[in-house]
Amino acid sequence: MAIKLLNDNVINKIAAGEVIERPASVVKELLENAIDAASRNIAVKISGAGLDSIEVTDDGEGISMEELPLAFLRHATSKIENEGDLLRIMSMGFRGEALPSIASVSRIDIYSKKEKQEGIHCFIEGGKILDLQYFPGPEGSKIIVSDLFFNTPARKKFLRSPVTEGNNAYELVIKYALARPDIAISFSNEKRQLFRTPGNGSLNDAVIAIFGRDFLEPLIPVKWEGLSLSISGLISPPGVAKMNRKRQLIFVNQRPIRSPLLYRALDEGYRGLLLAREQPLVILQIAVPPDSIDVNVHPQKSEIRFRDEQSIFRSLCGLLRDTLNARDYRLQDNLPQNRSQPFYPAAGRKTAKQKVEEQPVIPFMHNRKADKRVEETGGEPWIPFYPEEQAEGSVSRVYDEFKILGQLWDSYILLEKEQTLNIVDQHAAHERIIYSRLQQFYAASRGEMQMLAFPLLMDLSLRDMELLEKNQEILGELGFDLQQAGPRSIFLRGTPAIIAGQEREVLFEILELLAGGQGINLKNEAIIKMACKKAVKAGTRLDYREMMQIIQELFITDDYKNCPHGRPTIIAWKQADLERMFKR
Numbered sequence: 001m002a003i004k005l006l007n008d009n010v011i012n013k014i015a016a017g018e019v020i021e022r023p024a025s026v027v028k029e030l031l032e033n034a035i036d037a038a039s040r041n042i043a044v045k046i047s048g049a050g051l052d053s054i055e056v057t058d059d060g061e062g063i064s065m066e067e068l069p070l071a072f073l074r075h076a077t078s079k080i081e082n083e084g085d086l087l088r089i090m091s092m093g094f095r096g097e098a099l100p101s102i103a104s105v106s107r108i109d110i111y112s113k114k115e116k117q118e119g120i121h122c123f124i125e126g127g128k129i130l131d132l133q134y135f136p137g138p139e140g141s142k143i144i145v146s147d148l149f150f151n152t153p154a155r156k157k158f159l160r161s162p163v164t165e166g167n168n169a170y171e172l173v174i175k176y177a178l179a180r181p182d183i184a185i186s187f188s189n190e191k192r193q194l195f196r197t198p199g200n201g202s203l204n205d206a207v208i209a210i211f212g213r214d215f216l217e218p219l220i221p222v223k224w225e226g227l228s229l230s231i232s233g234l235i236s237p238p239g240v241a242k243m244n245r246k247r248q249l250i251f252v253n254q255r256p257i258r259s260p261l262l263y264r265a266l267d268e269g270y271r272g273l274l275l276a277r278e279q280p281l282v283i284l285q286i287a288v289p290p291d292s293i294d295v296n297v298h299p300q301k302s303e304i305r306f307r308d309e310q311s312i313f314r315s316l317c318g319l320l321r322d323t324l325n326a327r328d329y330r331l332q333d334n335l336p337q338n339r340s341q342p343f344y345p346a347a348g349r350k351t352a353k354q355k356v357e358e359q360p361v362i363p364f365m366h367n368r369k370a371d372k373r374v375e376e377t378g379g380e381p382w383i384p385f386y387p388e389e390q391a392e393g394s395v396s397r398v399y400d401e402f403k404i405l406g407q408l409w410d411s412y413i414l415l416e417k418e419q420t421l422n423i424v425d426q427h428a429a430h431e432r433i434i435y436s437r438l439q440q441f442y443a444a445s446r447g448e449m450q451m452l453a454f455p456l457l458m459d460l461s462l463r464d465m466e467l468l469e470k471n472q473e474i475l476g477e478l479g480f481d482l483q484q485a486g487p488r489s490i491f492l493r494g495t496p497a498i499i500a501g502q503e504r505e506v507l508f509e510i511l512e513l514l515a516g517g518q519g520i521n522l523k524n525e526a527i528i529k530m531a532c533k534k535a536v537k538a539g540t541r542l543d544y545r546e547m548m549q550i551i552q553e554l555f556i557t558d559d560y561k562n563c564p565h566g567r568p569t570i571i572a573w574k575q576a577d578l579e580r581m582f583k584r
């Protein structure tokens with residue numbers, strides 16, 4: 001084929017492939033344009049997961065009749081003029097390709113009015129302006145994108161479920177609303193407003209408007225100002241954490257970004273204060289001179305390059321460590337729930353603890369050599385166990401099968417069993433046990449719910465309220481008794497007995513699942529979450545009885561070799577394996 005220059009339509013569609021991946025990408029571009037137009041109020045509304053329509057209304061500068069066709073030309077922008085400007089970008093946009101890209105894969109209605117000018121309306125389909133005329137309206141712009149991807153069905157196929165796509169848009173608007181607490185930003189899905197920030201410049205007020213007071217309450221405010229760098233915002237204390245980075249919201253010069261560098265700084269700042277896989281919650285505003293970063297790295301502008309990575313890493317890390325040290329947090333603060341409660345609360349049946357107590361005391365072989373080693377190594381990481389009684393002669397059946405050797409790094413149980421050395425991941429094993437119990441519990445559909453002596457009052461986001469309402473049935477099946485207390489608060493009156501002590505956390509996890517709308521097997525996913533939350537964490541010191549409980553139950557559990565996520569619970573080394581390693 002001969003070499004030919006592509007026409008504009010094809011070029012725009014290619015660009016759309018990069019910039020407009022999903023409905024949330026359109027929301028992002030329109031929202032950024034509204035922010036760049038110096039708006040004070042911005043309303044985002046979506047319907048049909050954003051595929052039917054996305055509407056962004058602002059009260060910003062507006063677009064004039066003459067400029068409108070230019071806005072839809074590729075590489076036409078009012079935000080930069082020359083190469084030098086690329087090095088000092090303070091606006092969200094600068095590439096001049098968002099509108100033409102969106103226009104090439106949708107139908108767009110624009111209503112806009114500049115100060116002291118007549119208002120206009122324009123209709124564009126598949127990138128072509130089909131109508132442009134004067135039209136009265138308020139100052140600012142309203143842009144309505146309908147039938148997204150109507151002419152690129154392949155793109156539609158790659159989209160996730162409507163719930164997930166709607167949630168992506170919601171998460172995206174949240175980021176900007178927190179990045180710009182000085183602008184009142186609202187988000188509605190299917191005509192239901194899920195939040196509106198007040199736009200008074202207060203990050204706390206924006207957080208309350210979006211997530212509710214319960215979310216803000218434990219967070220610690222931070223502020224630090226250096227010569228050419230300032231950091232401010234909110235961070236979580238140890239103990240308040242998530243299992244993913246979803247609530248690590250970082251804004252550099254008010255732009256939401258993803259940054260492996262800053263994620264590493266968070267990991268470092270919280271090192272030793274969180275349990276395995278836990279992630280802190282942070283909302284951080286970082287301000288740097290615009291010429292010290294490069295935003296022009298990626299078409300979606302969600303990644304940036306820092307000129308001085310070292311200094312930003314050190315500053316953030318230092319701020320976190322200083323703040324957390326000043327409060328003298330230790331990892332131990334994080335563990336009390338797991339330590340002070342029995343693993344299995346009574347739920348109309350005997351707890352595992354009771355069961356263990358009824359069994360003959362299991363003698364423990366006192367091992368002098370091991371003791372000596374403990375002394376030599378200062379007691380770490382081996383912990384000796386001494387049974388409370390040495391019940392001579394009452395060797396149990398269980399004892400014939402295995403012998404607990406100790407706990408390693410507060411995370412693994414070491415075990416001798418049938419000529420093998422077994423390393424049991426205490427969290428994974430406990431998770432499997434609780435998961436199986438929960439499955440039996442639900443399969444028997446006894447729905448044994450534990451009514452809480454004092455109902456828990458929970459302040460939620462409107463989005464969460466909506467999720468609870470929509471999923472009442474499944475929450476009921478899962479054993480949650482909820483009652484609405486106010487427009488954005490509920491009483492949690494009853495829960496499955498097994499999650500006692502962690503009701504709030506589990507409900508938040510389930511809400512996150514519901515928001516993700518996986519849908520395939522939500523109930524099973526929820527059970528996995530409950531098991532994970534309730535299972536003893538890595539880094540928790542266990543006593544002999546607790547280890548015994550886990551091991552005894554593990555071996556009588558179905559599929560005990562894997563945790564519900566599919567990871568192994570136990571790794572076994574045969575004597576022969578060891579002998580080979582020692583070259584015997």
Ligand SMILES: Nc1ncnc2c1ncn2[C@@H]1O[C@H](COP(=O)(O)OP(=O)(O)OP(=O)(O)O)[C@@H](O)[C@H]1O
Nearest residue numbers: 033037062071077078093094095096097098099141
């Ligand atoms: N809501 C709005 N209010 C006022 N002007 C707008 C609005 N949306 C777009 N514009 C104008 O249209 C132009 C083109 O917008 P577009 O999003 O395509 O490019 P950009 O924002 O300049 O760069 P980028 O592609 O990086 O977003 C903008 O430069 C701006 O002048």
Ligand SMILES: [Mg+2]
Nearest residue numbers: 032033093098
């Ligand atoms: Mg733009």
